[in-house]
Amino acid sequence: xxxARIAASRAMNTMCLRQAIRPSALTVTSxxxxxxxxxxxxxxxxxxxxxxxQPPRKxxxxxxxxxxxxxPPQPSLAKALWRSLSxxxxxxxxTPTGMKRLFRESPEELVxxxxxxxxxxxxxxxxxxxxxxxxxxxxxTKYPAPVAKSLRRALYYTxxxxxxNLARKYYKQALEECNELQLDPFSDDVLGIRIQTAAWLEKxxxxxxxITVLNSVLQDxxxxxxxxxxxxxxxxxxxxxxxxxxxxxxxxxxxxxxxDDEEEKVPENxxxxxxxxxxxxxxxxxxxxxxxxxxxxxxxxxxQARLTWAVETALSESRRRHKEGVKKEEGPWMKxxxxxxxxxxxxxxxxxxxxxxxxxxxxxxxxRLCADPCHRVTIxxxxxxxxxxxxxxxxxxxxxxxxxxSNALVNxxxxxxxxxxxxxxxxxxxxxxxxxxxxxxxxRTEECDEACAVALANMGDIAALLGKxxxxxxxxxxxxxxxxxxxxxxxxxxxxAGLQKL
Numbered sequence: 001x002x003x004a005r006i007a008a009s010r011a012m013n014t015m016c017l018r019q020a021i022r023p024s025a026l027t028v029t030s031x032x033x034x035x036x037x038x039x040x041x042x043x044x045x046x047x048x049x050x051x052x053x054q055p056p057r058k059x060x061x062x063x064x065x066x067x068x069x070x071x072p073p074q075p076s077l078a079k080a081l082w083r084s085l086s087x088x089x090x091x092x093x094x095t096p097t098g099m100k101r102l103f104r105e106s107p108e109e110l111v112x113x114x115x116x117x118x119x120x121x122x123x124x125x126x127x128x129x130x131x132x133x134x135x136x137x138x139x140x141t142k143y144p145a146p147v148a149k150s151l152r153r154a155l156y157y158t159x160x161x162x163x164x165n166l167a168r169k170y171y172k173q174a175l176e177e178c179n180e181l182q183l184d185p186f187s188d189d190v191l192g193i194r195i196q197t198a199a200w201l202e203k204x205x206x207x208x209x210x211i212t213v214l215n216s217v218l219q220d221x222x223x224x225x226x227x228x229x230x231x232x233x234x235x236x237x238x239x240x241x242x243x244x245x246x247x248x249x250x251x252x253x254x255x256x257x258x259x260d261d262e263e264e265k266v267p268e269n270x271x272x273x274x275x276x277x278x279x280x281x282x283x284x285x286x287x288x289x290x291x292x293x294x295x296x297x298x299x300x301x302x303x304q305a306r307l308t309w310a311v312e313t314a315l316s317e318s319r320r321r322h323k324e325g326v327k328k329e330e331g332p333w334m335k336x337x338x339x340x341x342x343x344x345x346x347x348x349x350x351x352x353x354x355x356x357x358x359x360x361x362x363x364x365x366x367x368r369l370c371a372d373p374c375h376r377v378t379i380x381x382x383x384x385x386x387x388x389x390x391x392x393x394x395x396x397x398x399x400x401x402x403x404x405x406s407n408a409l410v411n412x413x414x415x416x417x418x419x420x421x422x423x424x425x426x427x428x429x430x431x432x433x434x435x436x437x438x439x440x441x442x443x444r445t446e447e448c449d450e451a452c453a454v455a456l457a458n459m460g461d462i463a464a465l466l467g468k469x470x471x472x473x474x475x476x477x478x479x480x481x482x483x484x485x486x487x488x489x490x491x492x493x494x495x496x497a498g499l500q501k502l
Contacts, residue, residue: 150174221281241271269329285310340369377451380432387425453491
């Protein structure tokens with residue numbers, strides 16, 4: 001028995017030693033040759049060894065699986081956009097901690113989110129601006145709802161989605177609704193629709209249509225002024241200009257007026273209305289003169305008639321006010337710059353017809369009335385061109401239909417020969433160039449730069465007329481260089497044409 005126990009103990013020690021040395025990954029089962037009891041102990045030890053050897057193998061297997069497992073796939077662009085646009089993602093990302101975390105984890109998503117936020121902000125601002133421009137702007141809210149709706153559609157088919165047929169339909173519909181709602185046809189609001197219609201017709205190059213509309217505006221304004229003056233002379237109207245009582249439309253048909261426009265709630269004084277309509281007629285007549293002079297129309301006789309009427313009417317009203325004084329509530333007349341603009345338009349028409357002797361006095365008046373320093377330079381250039389083309393013999397009789405201010409000035413300082421006219425032209429061209437150079441700061445505009453180039457070209461033309469070809473070539477080249485520098489194509493064309501003539 002003792003020998004058996006010793007043998008079993010040795011066998012067990014040997015087996016334990018072997019199990020300790022054997023790697024845990026082995027799965028082969030050892031069998032010891034021993035007596036029965038020793039064999040039972042060996043089986044128990046073997047079971048324990050198997051139970052303790054399996055977990056490490058499993059852990060090692062799991063570790064190898066984790067090590068060999070492929071990385072998760074990157075999210076698609078659609079998923080990334082959806083995550084960036086989600087409210088929860090945006091709310092968490094806008095915090096300082098979220099911004100740092102997002103930049104650390106995924107810089108691409110942060111950049112994408114910021115771009116999307118900027119785009120959404122821009123679209124939102126554009127939609128809000130569009131809403132206020134087309135629904136809450138003063139140009140629409142001053143009209144009744146039906147008229148405002150038609151005008152929005154007309155402007156939509158004019159500016160945003162051009163469609164001549166639909167635009168014409170809604171402009172006409174807006175005017176018909178103004179008539180149905182009994183709006184004052186001589187108010188600035190209703191006249192503004194007609195003038196906007198003419199501007200749209202000119203934009204689509206329907207010049208005859210624009211002329212027809214503006215002629216109707218001019219005739220209506222002139223007829224009202226004549227009726228008012230006749231009523232004042234007959235005594236059928238209050239001399240103070242108090243408007244007669246009129247039938248008021250219902251509350252639902254009244255145009256919505258802003259709260260701060262209290263003056264529109266008071267009936268307009270007739271003298272003030274006369275001033276407003278007469279100024280509107282002068283401006284409309286000047287525009288008609290420009291349209292008649294356009295290369296697509298070319299009706300110089302009608303252009304001269306319209307421009308002459310505008311100048312004479314503006315000057316006549318100024319003289320009346322100076323003589324009789326300004327009546328109560330009559331309001332101010334046209335600004336000097338506006339009257340000078342009408343004179344300048346007529347002067348340019350005379351230059352186009354080679355009647356420079358009529359253009360010079362009008363340009364002098366326009367120069368005196370002009371307050372814009374850059375535009376004064378433009379008028380000086382026009383004076384230089386007019387003197388360069390001035391005829392030597394001024395017609396002794398004034399041209400029929402020309403305004404009194406356009407007749408030749410009886411002035412001893414005026415030149416009488418060709419050399420004198422060319423010298424005057426050269427002086428005015430130099431004055432234009434020097435004055436254009438002197439304008440600085442906020443007063444200097446693009447017109448000053450263009451006037452400099454035109455003055456150089458004019459000096460080249462005048463030098464060529466005086467026979468100074470080298471000087472002319474130098475001036476033309478300077479004009480070309482400056483025109484190219486500022487991107488002024490007409491200046492390049494004029495100077496190159498002068499060089500070719502040399």
